[in-house]
Amino acid sequence: MSRRRNQPVILDAPRLARVVASAVISLRLAPAGRKKMLVAAAAGVVVTAGAGAYFTDGATAMTSKGVNLLDAMRDRSPGSRSAGALSNKGQTAGAPAQTVANAATQPSARALPKTRVRVAPPVAAAAGVPAAAGSPAIGGTPPATTLASIPPGSAGSGGGLGLPPGGGGFIPAPGGGGGGTPDPGTGTPPPVGGEAPPVAAPAVPEPQTWLMMIIGFGLLGSVLRRRRTSTAYVSNEGHKGLA
Amino acid sequence: MHRRITSPDRAHILLTAAALSVGALSPACKPLEVKQPEPQLSLETDARISVRDSEAPVVRTRVGKRRITSVLNIPARMEYGDFVWTDDAVPAGKSWVLVDLAAQTISVFRGGHEIGTAVTLFGADQKPTPVGPLTVLAKLKDHRSSLYDAPMPYTIRLTGDGVAIHGSNVREGAATHGCLGVPLDFAKRLFDELAVGDDVVIFADAQAALGAGAKQDLARASR
Numbered sequence: 001m002s003r004r005r006n007q008p009v010i011l012d013a014p015r016l017a018r019v020v021a022s023a024v025i026s027l028r029l030a031p032a033g034r035k036k037m038l039v040a041a042a043a044g045v046v047v048t049a050g051a052g053a054y055f056t057d058g059a060t061a062m063t064s065k066g067v068n069l070l071d072a073m074r075d076r077s078p079g080s081r082s083a084g085a086l087s088n089k090g091q092t093a094g095a096p097a098q099t100v101a102n103a104a105t106q107p108s109a110r111a112l113p114k115t116r117v118r119v120a121p122p123v124a125a126a127a128g129v130p131a132a133a134g135s136p137a138i139g140g141t142p143p144a145t146t147l148a149s150i151p152p153g154s155a156g157s158g159g160g161l162g163l164p165p166g167g168g169g170f171i172p173a174p175g176g177g178g179g180g181t182p183d184p185g186t187g188t189p190p191p192v193g194g195e196a197p198p199v200a201a202p203a204v205p206e207p208q209t210w211l212m213m214i215i216g217f218g219l220l221g222s223v224l225r226r227r228r229t230s231t232a233y234v235s236n237e238g239h240k241g242l243a
Numbered sequence: 244m245h246r247r248i249t250s251p252d253r254a255h256i257l258l259t260a261a262a263l264s265v266g267a268l269s270p271a272c273k274p275l276e277v278k279q280p281e282p283q284l285s286l287e288t289d290a291r292i293s294v295r296d297s298e299a300p301v302v303r304t305r306v307g308k309r310r311i312t313s314v315l316n317i318p319a320r321m322e323y324g325d326f327v328w329t330d331d332a333v334p335a336g337k338s339w340v341l342v343d344l345a346a347q348t349i350s351v352f353r354g355g356h357e358i359g360t361a362v363t364l365f366g367a368d369q370k371p372t373p374v375g376p377l378t379v380l381a382k383l384k385d386h387r388s389s390l391y392d393a394p395m396p397y398t399i400r401l402t403g404d405g406v407a408i409h410g411s412n413v414r415e416g417a418a419t420h421g422c423l424g425v426p427l428d429f430a431k432r433l434f435d436e437l438a439v440g441d442d443v444v445i446f447a448d449a450q451a452a453l454g455a456g457a458k459q460d461l462a463r464a465s466r
Contacts, residue, residue, distance in 0.1 A: 069299075079346075080345050080346070
């Protein structure tokens with residue numbers, strides 16, 4: 001049987017039946033010593049396959065279809081944001097002249113200045129999260145309107161929509177805050193953005209993998225155990241000439 | 244030449260056959276396929292671009308893996324403020340979100356099927372949005388930022404210090420202090436779709452991260 005290298009061997013039903021039949025025949029015809037070797041080898045294969053299935057990261061070979069799918073996602077993008085977009089630099093009240101001079105190149109929106117400074121809470125009052133003003137209970141009632149499905153290609157545009165003027169009205173500045181409600185219980189510094197890749201999660205073995213490893217170890221154990229105990233094999237020497 | 248098969252031999256044979264059968268049926272002997280319910284979608288439909296599970300890009304989350312088996316077929320380039328949401332005939336499944344900062348897009352998936360996408364705002368250069376696998380910590384429908392005194396409708400909190408997905412006025416030239424700003428209608432649908440504990444994976448460049456792995460697999464398979 002010829003196949004390309006690195007192609008997975010797929011054990012379908014006919015092939016599996018042939019493998020099992022050949023294994024059974026080999027065991028029946030093999031002498032006692034070789035039988036033990038075959039059983040031990042089969043157990044070793046089972047254990048190795050189980051360990052290999054456990055330690056592989058589960059990555060499957062993507063064909064060009066999977067790569068094209070990523071291209072389709074990228075093609076719909078408006079593109080990367082220009083570098084230096086809307087930094088928080090130069091937001092002090094004492095630099096109006098520079099702001100006017102660079103009005104033609106600076107983006108029209110400005111980052112919101114902080115309206116209050118976070119104060120480290122006293123140690124005695126560190127427990128619990130303060131109730132944010134106006135924040136309802138988590139998991140509030142979803143809106144009664146059903147979600148209208150929008151066929152692809154006819155995208156909904158939110159460019160002309162204004163945000164609800166809650167309270168004193170919404171200041172049309174970039175997207176609200178990244179701070180949100182402070183959580184004094186944690187006291188963790190804001191995360192540092194960067195190019196850190198997602199953390200790789202360990203692979204979770206399938207139940208079949210666990211079963212295969214257990215059976216393999218059981219086979220090895222039984223083989224080792226039989227070596228210590230005395231076994232009664234029927235000797236072939238006395239049956240020569242018989243059918 | 245025949246010999247009797249004794250009971251211990253028979254036991255060994257049966258055990259070996261059982262082990263080989265289990266091994267053959269295990270994921271180690273055939274390409275790994277994530278068990279998912281059969282989608283009701285046709286692979287040939289123009290509304291989606293679909294691939295089989297074995298061909299799907301794999302995204303690692305905090306607790307496991309997610310596969311992208313179909314995405315919306317959007318022929319045009321989206322502009323700031325645009326979004327698409329369609330979950331017709333998409334079977335029930337675990338919802339999760341993928342954010343690509345380089346593409347300025349956010350995609351919502353149910354199972355392995357994309358049901359919505361939008362152009363998103365993200366953190367400015369001095370206030371970058373964190374990247375990596377995150378989890379929905381809380382949902383606040385009418386939240387207001389106490390730090391910046393600004394409304395954050397349909398807040399989906401991702402970190403303990405306030406980074407969240409929320410409705411915003413998405414337009415070119417705008418940025419946030421770390422949050423992900425999406426159109427209001429999209430934020431409302433996303434708020435209803437996600438639950439606390441769902442995965443949100445933020446990439447600095449998703450195509451580089453996912454495509455690089457795919458191209459390595461292609462190169463290995465073609466050798």
